Amino acid sequence: MYFRTPSISTMDYQYKEIEKKWQDFWAENQTYKVENNSEKPKYYVLDMFPYPSGAGLHVGHPLGYIASDIFARYKRLKGFNVLHPMGYDSFGLPAEQYAIQTGQHPALTTEQNISTYRRQLDQIGFSFDWSREVRTSDPEYYKWTQWIFMQLFNSWYNLEAEKAEPIEALVKRFEVTGSAGIKAVSDEDVLSFSAEEWNSFSESQKQEELLKYRLTYLKESTVNWCAALGTVLANDEVKDGVSERGGYPVEQKKMMQWSMRITAYADRLLQGLDTIDWPEPLKEMQRNWIGKSTGASVVFPLENGGGSIEVFTTRVDTIFGVSFLVIAPEHELVTSLTTSEQKEEIESYISQTKKKSELDRMADTKTVSGAFTGSYALNPLDGTKIPVWIADYVLAGYGTGAVMAVPSGDQRDFLFAKHFNLPIIQILDGQQDIEHQADPTKEGKYINSGFINGLTHQEAIPALISKLEELNAGKAKIQYRMRDAIFGRQRYWGEPVPVYFKDGLPHLIEESELPLLLPEVDKYLPTETGEPPLGRATDWKYNGEASYELSTMPGWAGSSWYWYRYMASAEDRKETAFAPKTVIEYWKDVDLYIGGSEHATGHLLYSRFWNKFLKDLGYVVEEEPFKKLINQGMIQGRSNFVYRVLDEEGKGTNRFVSYNLKDEYKTTPLHVDVNIVENDVLDLDRFKKFRAEFENAEFILENGKYVCGVEVEKMSKSKFNVVNPDDIIERYGADTLRLYEMFLGPLEQSKPWNTNGIEGVFKFLRKFWKLFHNDKFELSISDEEPTKAEYKALHKIIRKVEEDIERFSFNTSVSSFMICVNELQELKCNKRKILQDLVIVLAPYAPHITEELWSLLGNRSGALSYAQYPKFNPDYLVEDEFAYPISVNGKMRMNLNISLTLEAADIEKLVLSNEDVQKYLDGKNPKKVVVVKGRIVNIVI
RNA sequence: GCUCGGGUGGUGGAACUGGUAGACACGCAGGACUUAAAAUCCUGUGACCCUUAAAGGUCGUGCGGGUUCGAUUCCCGCCCCGAGUACCA
Known part of the structure; x- marks a missing residue:
């Protein structure tokens, strides 16, 4: 027997002292500092780094961090060299909005917010290697964000090589063979020129042309302009026609803007999804966002000569069913197509469309509207005259902004044709009921369709494509929904673009x-002339004369490569690369990435894009950066309500009625701070202090208690339902918080925060503590050989936790820990051989209490984090008997203990004789007896 | 509308490949200890029926069907909730 006197252990579980002690120890001893060279296999566990907001962490934020920390700690025990870093996405709008209001420099507020975050994170006991912290707003970091921008500027996308290449390679080809044969992703208006012509271009002509090929480029384009925020926004930052942050209106505006040629990577981004282990919904969102569709582009010549309309269609086989063309009201040909008779009608329609906001236009998809231009185009295959209409159901931004309308096959075209009384032509004998609705079928043989009459869908497509190519009137085409990403923001708090302007x-x-x-x-606002805030900087010129770019980079710039910076240790960061090549070759990619699904089409798409680009240039080694990704669910708020009794006039009194009695009164519900409610029972004294007006409140109680109402809502200050991890830690400790967040349910599921069950987890830790101590709370450990039952309890949990962690089912391991401790308590087990291994198994979940017990057991302090996970021995779980459930006609009737050595036939005999x-x-003979060895017996009568 | 999740006790949830539905925990009820309270421990707790009790029975995983000796799990049809997306030609 071991006894230990004074110190922490002579008392009940003292989480405060224990947690403080070990957090300090880990920090002082740099327990979680990682080396870049190791014999061990590597494992990279990454969290989506937070934006450090002024509100600090609430209880929902650490959910993913706790899961990843458990995983990282587990992998260390399993012998991996684990990279588990943390940092801050510290450029962003809120700090700047605050700066505008207060004049305080955003760097200052950011710094303060970061220290709050750091304090809160440290309290939870994460095993981050803080020596590798990054902050996107740190010049030492954004230097490399700017550097990557420069590489993009200096590159073009070669479609033959299917990768990005240095722009010099393109210049060389221009110099030798001109633009002929270049297959590149570029702007549409690139010039055709010979080598001589290129060589005779002036320097600025050359630069102007090269800009059309660069992977980041400046171009006049239609952007989402948000006047309230004073900046443009990317498509993924606009939701339902308003800005994602703040919900301000967004309008379309033409502006000179930096863009990223992400479309060059559209196909690789799509293909790559098949190679990574991500949640299917997330992949689906990216697929939809990329929006690949295979079809054809067809050119319809105009009747009066001079020009044509190009359309994109996925159903070129329906071309003989085209009875009109529709172009977007914004289409560039609208003016020239409009005849004088139709001018008034067209103009009134356009002004009508303009008045409709983006939101109305999206909401109202039922009403059919449009106007006839007065002009006709010709079907390129048979010369049929086809009227050209404009309508706002055709989007200027997709395809060519023009469609060929086939009313018999497309419901929108059908409605349009019915409304304006245009012909509906059947094209397949398989189409049904086209008097009443369009039938998009591909079944049957073509009719009314010129030379494809009698063909099937499969046969028609290639025949049409080759015919169109022959006539020079169309070709097969792949269309993407995804647009190039706008890369400038007219804001202050972001990375400056490393560009100046000359001529x-x-x-x-x-x-x-x-x-x-x-x-x-001097101020974080646009200049008087409407330039971005950087325009206010005095004497900010390149070499004292040339103007710098005044936009800054968008929020996603810094987060599109940060996982590589973590690979570089503090020493590595003195070198002249964002991370040394050898180090990138060691860590390669992220093995496990945990974060929210809200980044599906933003951060996660841009990061994959930059990663592929960096790989093309040979700076990184993997095509995909995040091998496995898990989305943690959102933790919603759980609001509590009190019910204020109303008097006859409907005015609020100072009486409050308990939830189940409220229907007997006229009441109005009132949010009450969830922190003064426990298990939905209101703390009356604290309620009286909650607000001055409640000081003399009276209560109508049920069973002597005031029961509050409950509703699930977003966690927010105004709903008084924000729960701060600091408060939980104060009351129960970090280990309880960690276990409880996991115990709440499956990691990927969203769920409301509810402290109702937290006591159970806390009790579990106290029981666990007691296993090591006698009634006087003195350490009491036995070196005796454990019994079979004790070994069994231990080895069950060894295996269970392994299985659970590998499939990210953290909630079920917490339950299993409880079962294990209950069993050991029952067995009164205080054997070192059992408890020491149990300490290791629990360590990833509850690192503080286990460190304390580990050292109380006489082990070297701090060594627990790198201990060896106990080896599961199945021998301890072998049973010689099993309580077979005996079912009759599928209904469980009883259990019979039968030796597991018996085979089916013997079991059957034994059971039937019972x-x-x-x-x-x-008395009847069973029709059939099903025996599954070790599982079940089912008797069918 | 389309796509993807999800519907299990009073509550959070478990049941991993079709094999004892409701583990574990909360809550609730009763009890022990205590002058008392807290803490702790013990017992019970899906619904209904039968019974003094022991025991037993019926129903039961959103609804309706199917496959199977056996279905929370597989298949078909439907309802509800959540998320994403939206005139994408």
Whole structure:
């Protein structure tokens, strides 16, 4: 027997002292500092880093971090060299909005917010290697974000090689063979020129042309302009026609903007999804966002010569069913197509459309509207005259902004044709009921369709494509929904773009001049002339003369490569690369990434894009950055309500009625701070202090208690339902918080925060503590050989936790820990051979209490984190008997203990001869007896 | 509308490949200890029926069907909730 006197252990479980002690120990001893060279296999566990907001962490934020920390700690025990870093996505709008209101520099608020976050994170006992922290707003970091921007500027996408290449390679080809034979992803308006012509271009002509090929480029394009935020927004930052942050209106506006040629990677981004282990809904969202459709582009010549309308269609086989063309009201040909008779009608329709906001236009998809231009196009295959209409159901931004309308096959075209009385032509004998609705079928043989009459869908498509190619009137085409990403923001708190302007053309600054620091400004608002805030910086010129780009980079810039910066240790960061090549070759990619699904089409798509680009240039080694990804569910708020009694006039009194009695009164519900409610029972004294007006409140109680109402809502201050992890830790400790967040349910499911069950988890830890101590709370450990039952309890949990962690089922291991401790308590087990292994198994979940017990057991402090996970021995679980459930006609009737050495035939005999079974048989012979060894017996009568 | 999740006790949830539905925990009820309270421990707890009790029976995983010796799990049809997306030609 071991006894230990003074110190923490002579008392009940003292989580506060224990947790403080070990958090300090880990920090002082740099327990979780990772080396970049190791004999061990690597494992990279990454969390989506937070934006450090002023509100601090609430109880929902750490959910994913706890899961990833358990995983990281588990992998260490399993002998992996684990990279588990944390940092801050510290550029962003809220700090800047705050700066605008208060004049305080965003760097300052950001710094303060970060220290709050850090304090809160440290309290939870994460095993992060803080020596590798990154902050996207740190010049030492954004230097490399700017550097990557420069690489993009200096690259083009070669479709033959299917990868990005240095722009010099393109220049060389222009110099030797001109533009002929170049297959590149570029703007549409690229010039055709010979080598001689290229060589005779002026420098600025050359630069202008190259800009059309660069992977980041400046171009006049239609952007989402948000006046309230004073900036453009990317498509993924606009939701339902309003800004995602703040919900301000967004309008379409033409502006000169930096863009990223992400469309060059559309197909690789799509293909890559098949190679990574991500949640299916997330992959689906990315597929939809990329929106690949295979079809054909067809050119319809105009009747009066001079020009044509190009359309994109996925059903070129329906071309003989086209009875009109529709172009978007914004289409560039609208003016020239409009005849003088139709001018008034068209103009009134366009002004009508403009008045409709984006939101109305999306909401109202039922009403059919449009106007006839007065002009006709010709079907390129048979010369049929086809009227050209405009309508707002055709979007300017997709395809060519023009469609060929086939009313018999497309419901929208059908409605339009019915409304304006246009012909509906059947094209397949398989189409049904086209008097009443369109039938998009591909079944049957073509009719009314010229040379494809009698063909099937399969046969018609290639025949049409080759015919169209022959006539020079169309070709097969693949269309993507995804657009190039706008990359500039007219804001202050972001990375400056390392570009200056000379003769109206952009030029990169020298690499040696990085980082281009964010200049000081007097105010964080646009200038009087409407330029972005950087326009306020005085004397901010390149070489004292040339203007810098005044936009800054968008929020996603810094987060599109940060996982590589973590690979670089503090020493590595002195080197001249974002991370040393050897280090990137060691860590390669992220093995497990945990974060929210809200980043599906933003961060996760841009990161994959930049990763592929960096790989093309040879800076990184993997095509996909995040091998496995898990979405943690959202933790919603759980609001509590009190019910204020109303008097006859409907005015609020100072009486409050308990939830189940409220229907007997006229009441109005009132949010009450969830922190003064426990298990939905209101703490009356604290309620009286909650607000001055409640000081003399009276209560109508049920069973002596005031029961509150409950509703699930978003966690927010105004609903008084925010639960701060600090409060939970104060009351129960970090280990309880960690276990409880996992115990709440499956990681990926969204669920409301509800502290109702937290006591059970806390009790479990106290029981666990007691296993090591006697009634006087003195350490009491036995070196005796454990019994079979004790070994069995231990080895059950060893295996269970392994299985659970590998499938990210953290909630079920917590239950199993409880079962194990209950069993050991029952067995009064205090044997070292059992408890020490149990300490290791529990360590990833509850690192503080286990460290304390580990050292109380006489082990070296801190060594627990790198201990060896106990080896599961199935021998301990072997049973010689099993209580077979005996079913009769599928209904479980009883259990019979039968030796597991018996085979099916013997079991059957044994069961049928049993007295109780005989009762069910009632003298009859069973029709069939199913025996599954070790599982079940089913008797069919 | 389309796509993807999900419907299990009073509550959170468990049941991993078709094999004892409701583990574990909360809550609730009763009891022990205590002058008392807290803490702790013990017992019970899906619904209904029968019974003094022991025991027993019927129903039961959103609804309706199917496959199977056996279905929360597989198949078909429907209802409800949540998320994403939306005139994408």
